[in-house]
Amino acid sequence: MEIFLDKRAVRQIRLSATDAVEEGDTESLREDILEAFTEDQVEEIERRLDNGDFFEFLTDTLMEWSGDDVD
Numbered sequence: 001m002e003i004f005l006d007k008r009a010v011r012q013i014r015l016s017a018t019d020a021v022e023e024g025d026t027e028s029l030r031e032d033i034l035e036a037f038t039e040d041q042v043e044e045i046e047r048r049l050d051n052g053d054f055f056e057f058l059t060d061t062l063m064e065w066s067g068d069d070v071d
Helices: 007-023 027-036 039-048 054-064
Strands: none
Touching: 007 027, 027 054, 039 054
């Protein structure tokens, strides 16, 4: 499965990640990541996840993220 994000979405995610590192809050970052994907993409991702919940997957991933490297 290949998913491509446009430059605007990638730029917004990077800005949100930088803000998350500075402020220690990942909620806006999670929302910006979710908004970067179309409904069809989210549905396809959820089909491939064990728990079938992309929002929960992002939450878990961001909780594990050390915040050291935005890229």
